[in-house]
Amino acid sequence: MARIFFLIALVVVLYIVIKRFAAYVDNSQQPSKPSPQAKGENIVQCALCGTHIPESESMQQEAKTVCKQQPCKH
Numbered sequence: 001m002a003r004i005f006f007l008i009a010l011v012v013v014l015y016i017v018i019k020r021f022a023a024y025v026d027n028s029q030q031p032s033k034p035s036p037q038a039k040g041e042n043i044v045q046c047a048l049c050g051t052h053i054p055e056s057e058s059m060q061q062e063a064k065t066v067c068k069q070q071p072c073k074h
């Protein structure tokens with residue numbers, strides 16, 4: 001008789017574990033793309049220091065793409 005209770009307990013525990021695991025998988029998949037950088041932003045290279053920077057951090061100077069902050073801090 002004790003064996004049946006043990007089996008039932010085992011099934012219940014397994015059920016809870018599987019449910020929690022499914023919830024965990026759901027949660028870990030939902031936060032979509034945690035990349036803070038705006039997607040689709042171009043990366044450009046500074047003509048002066050050679051650093052690769054997002055386009056929003058750059059500016060045009062004498063027809064060259066350079067760091068927004070001048071002189072270059074890099």
Ligand SMILES: [Zn+2]
Nearest residue numbers: 046049067072
């Ligand atoms: Zn630069």
